[in-house]
Each structure stands twice: as C-alpha cells, then as structure tokens.
Amino acid sequence: MASANSETVTRIAGIIINELKLEDVTPETFDGDLDLVDEVGIDSMDLATIALVIRDEYGVRIDEDDYPKLTTVAIIAAYIDTKLAEKE
Amino acid sequence: MKTVSSLLDNEWYERYKKISRLNIRSSIYDVTDRCNLRCKGCFFFSSGEHERAAEEKDVEKWHGFVEKEMDRGVNLAILIGGEPTLCMDRIEAFYKRLPTFCATNGLIKIPRDRFPDMMVGLSLWGDAEDEIALRGQDTFKITSANYEGDPHAYYLYTITPKQLGKTEKIIRKIRDIGLKVHMQLLSNDEDVSGFSWMPEELIAIRAEMDAMLDRYPDTVVSSKYYHEIITTGVMLGRRFGWNECPSVTIMRDNREPQPKRLTNFVRWASDLETVHRCCTSETRDCSTCKDGAAHMSWVMVNKRAHIDTPESLRNWIEVYEMFAKLYQFIPW
Numbered sequence: 001m002a003s004a005n006s007e008t009v010t011r012i013a014g015i016i017i018n019e020l021k022l023e024d025v026t027p028e029t030f031d032g033d034l035d036l037v038d039e040v041g042i043d044s045m046d047l048a049t050i051a052l053v054i055r056d057e058y059g060v061r062i063d064e065d066d067y068p069k070l071t072t073v074a075i076i077a078a079y080i081d082t083k084l085a086e087k088e
Numbered sequence: 089m090k091t092v093s094s095l096l097d098n099e100w101y102e103r104y105k106k107i108s109r110l111n112i113r114s115s116i117y118d119v120t121d122r123c124n125l126r127c128k129g130c131f132f133f134s135s136g137e138h139e140r141a142a143e144e145k146d147v148e149k150w151h152g153f154v155e156k157e158m159d160r161g162v163n164l165a166i167l168i169g170g171e172p173t174l175c176m177d178r179i180e181a182f183y184k185r186l187p188t189f190c191a192t193n194g195l196i197k198i199p200r201d202r203f204p205d206m207m208v209g210l211s212l213w214g215d216a217e218d219e220i221a222l223r224g225q226d227t228f229k230i231t232s233a234n235y236e237g238d239p240h241a242y243y244l245y246t247i248t249p250k251q252l253g254k255t256e257k258i259i260r261k262i263r264d265i266g267l268k269v270h271m272q273l274l275s276n277d278e279d280v281s282g283f284s285w286m287p288e289e290l291i292a293i294r295a296e297m298d299a300m301l302d303r304y305p306d307t308v309v310s311s312k313y314y315h316e317i318i319t320t321g322v323m324l325g326r327r328f329g330w331n332e333c334p335s336v337t338i339m340r341d342n343r344e345p346q347p348k349r350l351t352n353f354v355r356w357a358s359d360l361e362t363v364h365r366c367c368t369s370e371t372r373d374c375s376t377c378k379d380g381a382a383h384m385s386w387v388m389v390n391k392r393a394h395i396d397t398p399e400s401l402r403n404w405i406e407v408y409e410m411f412a413k414l415y416q417f418i419p420w
Contacts, residue, residue, distance in 0.1 A: 038105055041395045043389070
C-alpha cells in the first residue's frame with residue numbers, strides 16, 4: 001500500500017477523535033503512526049463505526065476482513081487513498 | 089490524550105497486549121429443550137423458553153447451521169440448554185469447527201476421547217442442602233467423580249443468599265478435586281422464598297468473594313472488580329439494565345441510543361430459527377439481573393471508558409483476562 005496523502009491522514013484522525021470523543025488531541029497533533037488497538041484502545045465495534053463514517057464521507061467500503069490490518073490512522077488513510085485511486 | 093501505555097507499567101502493558109486483539113465474537117445456543125434436572129430458579133424452564141421452539145432433530149441441519157454461524161463471524165460457541173449433554177451429536181457439530189464451551193449440570197460425563205479439550209462449565213448451586221432444595225439432588229457427588237482433575241472443566245458456582253459464610257467450604261472441595269471455580273449470583277427467577285438478594289447480603293457476599301479470591305488464587309477464577317459490579321450493578325457510575333446490557337440478540341436490539349454491545353451476538357433456540365431476547369430469561373427484570381457473563385461482557389465492551397486511570401484500566405484487563413481464561417482463549 002502506498003503512503004497516504006497528509007490531508008486524508010488529518011481527516012481520518014478527525015473522524016477518530018470525533019467518534020471516540022478523544023480529549024487533548026487535534027487532527028493535526030494526532031500521531032498517524034500510533035497503534036489504534038495497543039495505544040488508543042479501539043475495538044472492532046469502534047472500527048465498524050468509523051468505517052461507516054468513512055463510507056459516508058469517501059464512498060469507500062472497508063471490508064470487515066481488512067479490519068485487523070488497519071492498525072494506524074496512516075494505514076487507514078493509505079487504504080482509502082488506494083481504494084479511491086482504483087475507482088478513478 | 090490518554091494512551092494505554094501511558095497508564096500502565098510494562099508488566100500490565102504486556103498483559104493488555106496479550107488480550108487486546110483477541111476479538112472474541114460469541115453467540116449462545118440452546119442445544120435442546122430437555123433437561124435431566126428441573127432446578128427451581130432455572131430461567132430456561134421458569135420463563136417457558138423450553139416451549140418457544142421445537143428442537144431440530146436432524147443433526148445434518150446442525151452442521152449446516154454452525155457453518156452459517158462461522159460465516160457470521162462467530163468464533164466462540166457457548167452451548168447451554170436444556171442440558172446439552174443429552175445431545176452429543178449436536179455438541180460435536182460445534183466442537184468440530186469452533187472453540188466451544190459447554191455449560192452442563194455434569195450428571196452425564198462428556199467423553200474426553202470424543203471432546204478432548206472442550207471447555208466444560210459445571211453448574212453448582214451451593215452446598216448439599218441448597219442443591220437438594222433447589223435442584224432435587226446433591227449434584228457435586230456425581231460431577232466431582234465425573235470430572236476430578238479434568239484440566240478443561242471448572243465449576244460455575246451460582247451463589248445464593250443462603251451460601252453466605254459457606255462459600256469457603258465449597259471452594260475447598262473444588263480445590264481438593266483439582267478443578268477451578270468461577271462464581272456468579274443467583275437471580276432467583278422463580279422467586280423461591282429466601283433466595284432473593286437483600287442489599288446487605290450483596291455487600292457481605294462481595295466481601296466473601298474477595299476473600300475467596302485472595303485465599304484461593306489458584307482455584308478461584310475471578311476479579312474483585314467483577315465482584316463489585318455484579319453485587320452493586322454499577323460500573324463507572326452507570327447502572328446495569330436494558331439500556332446498558334451488551335448481551336442482547338442483535339435482531340431484537342432496537343435500543344436508541346445503541347449502547348456498546350457484543351458484536352453480532354445472538355442467542356438461538358434449538359429449532360435453529362427462533363432467537364431469544366438476550367443471554368438469559370426474556371421475563372427477567374433487567375434491573376435486577378445478576379447474570380455473570382452479561383456483567384463481564386458489560387465491562388469488556390466498555391474498554392475505552394476504562395482507559396481513564398491506571399486502576400480503571402487494570403480492572404478492565406483483569407475482567408477481560410478472566411473471560412478469556414474461562415473460554416480458553418488464554419491459559420489459566
């Protein structure tokens with residue numbers, strides 16, 4: 001997977017901050033390489049909620065089988081960018 | 089932003105990482121409508137669930153059903169009753185494909201040549217006096233002979249108010265036959281006189297459960313946070329009930345707003361078509377429900393709410409570890 005567009009990284013960080021109601025962090029200061037399970041503590045239900053917001057915003061459907069590998073914001077952003085590129 | 093590693097020392101962080109990706113997706117299955125006991129307070133019979141659906145008798149249909157459940161993402165099958173051991177072929181349909189837990193009264197021994205490592209939970213409702221009063225016989229005599237030393241079996245000790253001051257005797261008996269025990273509380277669905285919990289009894293039994301865990305850590309599989317939650321019904325200032333329960337069948341869950349819940353959880357009746365409302369009796373008042381698994385799951389699905397202080401996160405880890413041990417996702 002190619003590295004992600006920084007705009008996508010910031011937007012995904014914003015979605016996660018909003019959905020998980022994270023405090024003391026902004027989309028700009030969120031570390032895109034932070035492990036979402038080991039450090040932020042998200043679970044598969046959180047990820048499913050985030051996937052719905054991403055689908056609505058980007059028109060990209062995240063396959064549930066792909067959840068385990070979507071471990072950071074940067075990886076999710078790259079996943080979306082790749083899917084968008086495939087659509088074009 | 090609070091991160092997991094910022095709240096834990098290295099030892100606890102390593103414990104967290106061992107469970108953080110388990111992604112357990114359980115569902116519960118009534119294997120049969122029949123039982124070889126009729127216990128007072130058994131929710132299955134007291135709420136008429138045994139009459140809700142006619143059990144599927146074609147074992148091939150059970151095999152096909154389990155395949156479909158796997159497609160739905162289920163990775164832990166919890167078999168309950170009636171009494172599952174009356175239908176070993178149906179148990180096998182699960183066991184051949186999935187991590188499987190079988191709750192049983194233990195009167196019929198599960199053949200270990202056929203089910204070598206299936207986790208078995210043996211129901212126990214107290215000492216001989218309580219067992220006879222509620223179940224008609226002292227099952228421990230038989231179950232202890234059937235399962236002594238079995239590394240894949242443990243007792244599910246349902247504590248009644250009459251057990252106050254007596255739990256240690258039971259736990260020592262279990263220790264002496266080389267098994268482990270997990271404690272839960274009777275919900276008294278049939279309102280048997282003297283078996284409903286009074287507030288002061290819940291305070292006392294919590295202290296007793298804590299003491300048992302301290303005294304018999306190699307035998308008791310539990311956590312003090314679980315004791316707190318199951319006796320108070322309160323977690324992080326929130327009260328357990330319909331609006332909070334994580335163990336509601338997904339097709340029956342019309343709650344708004346939707347609370348954190350078990351992913352795709354379903355409790356299936358033995359016709360393989362009917363679903364029950366939740367993991368326990370449909371007629372039970374959720375505000376007084378004492379179901380142990382539902383309370384454990386309540387903690388587990390609310391992980392992020394526990395990523396607040398070192399203590400709250402350690403509490404969450406202990407409850408998750410307890411669940412993972414009871415269903416063999418991590419070793420004892």
